[in-house]
Amino acid sequence: MPAHIEAGSYRDVLRLPSALRIFAPALAGRLAYGLLPLATLFTVHQTTGSFAAAGLALALFGLTSITLPLKSRLADRRPARLAWMALACAVSLAVAAFVPWPVPFVALAGLAAPPLGPAMRSAWRRLTEGTALKERAYALDAIAEETLYLVGPVLAGALIAIAPARWALLLTAVLLLAGTVGTVRRAQPAVGLPKARVFDPGPLRSARLWGVLAVLAAAGAGISVAYTAMAVTAQQAGHPGAAGLLEAGVAAGSVAGGLLWARRKHRRSRSHHFAGLLAIFAAGLLTAAAAPGLLALGVVMALAGVAVSPLYVVAYLAADDLTPPEHRTEAGTWINVAANAGNALGAASAGVLTDRHGPSPAFLAAGILLTATALLCGVGVRLEPARLFRSWRARGHDD
Template identity: 50%
Template sequence: MSGTTRAGSYRDVLLLPSALRTFVPALLGRLSYGLLPLSLLITVRQSTGSFAVAGATTAVFGVTSLSMPYKARLVDRYSQRRVLPFLAAGASAGLLVISGTSSAVVLLLLVGVTGLLAPPLGPSMRSNWRLLTDGLPLKERAYALDAVAEECLFLGGPLIAGTLIGAFAAPVALRCSAGLMLVGTLAMVTSPVTTHTATPATSRHPLGPLVLPGLRRILLVIMVAAAGLSTAYLCVAAVAQQAGRPGAAGYVEAAIAGGSVLGGMLWACRTHTRPWPLHLAGLIAVLATGLVTASFVPGLVLLGIVLGLTGVAVAPLFVVSYLAADQVTPAHQHTEASTWINTTNNLGTAAGAATAGLLVDHTTPSWGFLAGGILLSVAAAATWLAHRLGNDSIKLYI
């Protein structure tokens, strides 16, 4: 049997009832997260005069992402319309206060509270796509559209933030992020689909869908893949620094994001019928090949080309992961499970970057690329082998 068939178009997805009135404001709100890292970092640096404090606030905000699945659980239980406006209002207010504060201790506390209130807009929109495509063969196409759009936001967000910082000031960019978050969220919840509530299970475990072996195995694969891939970003910065052109790292990272956008669009041109474990293994193998190749590549230009081609697997990897999480979890836990994909990716990214930093400090960026490629190769092989063996004790899906 063929592994792929023709899929519906993006136009089919966007013409679904309430699709545009939900998706467009959701993108507006999610753009705030594209502006936030740079604008927060520079704002805190300028107000305190310390990069250490700025880095600490960024780390605190990252740690609070662990609360995202539990906020998603509230959304599943009480609906987006009842939960998201409250979270967005609190987080936006926190950003506004941060933009005018100079005390390091107060800033750390404010960033922590703001991170805890940050609304889970991405997982909520994927929940909306599930509702909008219910009964139609368009969910994979919708997820791909969402992943591609998110890549574009995180590519354009820093550019917008940088422009605002250059033309005005860093606090202005931070306030813009706050405004986008609030306005986008409030506009999104006017859509009829945001009133939906999932039917909760009679007994709710504190760990939610994490008790399901199928989801835990998917998350393990994503964490390892994220750890391997994150070495590329750190090593790119190291190569650029060694070449005396640190700013060039941004162009190489943009090439990866551009490849991801292209990959997501191409992936969604087909409806894939092979088992998802095989897709995960194949996509991770593409990433592994790219990183191993990068370890032998001289020069930033060629490195950008290689990693840009490698990036075509990034967005499809998340599309497959979200669909797989839907498959192994009950309907009332889909939003929370989707959020765990992102949270696990963040944890893997942090672990991989920290390890790669130690490696690069003691060797060269080439060894960092190679280490990341080997880790990804092991993950791809283990995922493929687990599926091929088909043993319930080790296979990826149950």
């Protein structure tokens, strides 16, 4: 597929046969992941009286994302397995809502959590096959996901404000199970897949995919540092609740960026796109280091957020370009794993930086990291002309 954006509108995407019948329940299931962090944090804290235990529970849930590629590989061959994963995850969350020590059950929920995002992107590839709508479908998916991560915390916070947090966790379990079952009813197994071995590296054989994963890990680290630094800035300003609004601003910017990105025609290489988008976010981080107040910081980070959704769209498309059809769903999950690993590293680094030096050096460090990554991507553009790239693809993606 060429690197430029393909024709069609969001309405054309949703008019594809069965698209709405798969997409709508998948959104309900993915909304559960927007509720889960706050619902888990406050459920564990209210049960144990410890934020340390709550943080441990969330960390364990996050670490289980390393199982996403394997779960996606299994679900690609038999989509019904997603429903069984969702059932195990929902039961684990329901048990965690009522037991005196919920941490291990949250970890079990993470191990069983169904990969709904990768499964939906697999469905988009199937639904858009033979059309010119795949990139527009990916953009719609990324925008919807960002919106859910904006709505989910608000909904969880509202529930926690009027009732014990366990009810928000139970709603999370119900949404996840119902949404997954609804998605599976219309899902179809991928065809022509070779027999897979459990420890088969699959798409990780592609050296070029490792480059994309490195870019996403750096991006995840920068975004994570930004969120931590925003929270510390709000705390130091005496308005800790403003941290949520600052994060919502980034999410709103990301939604706007996804909408704008999908409307433009893109004819440059994926590397060039990575370089430009990383440069936008890096500029926001470097400016945020000198922001004079919370309002200015919110405006700067909302503007920087326009790069987030397009960055993931480009990453998923690059993963498709660099892997054969039977590995594309799994390759997309490695994008998520890389971003999550970057998030974890960024959060740990930001904690040390902000404790010792305050939020401004953290913004600067993240900005420098993303600037360096953008420059490396830019060098890659010059070192790999389009002619050579097309020649490489014509040889069957041999690395």
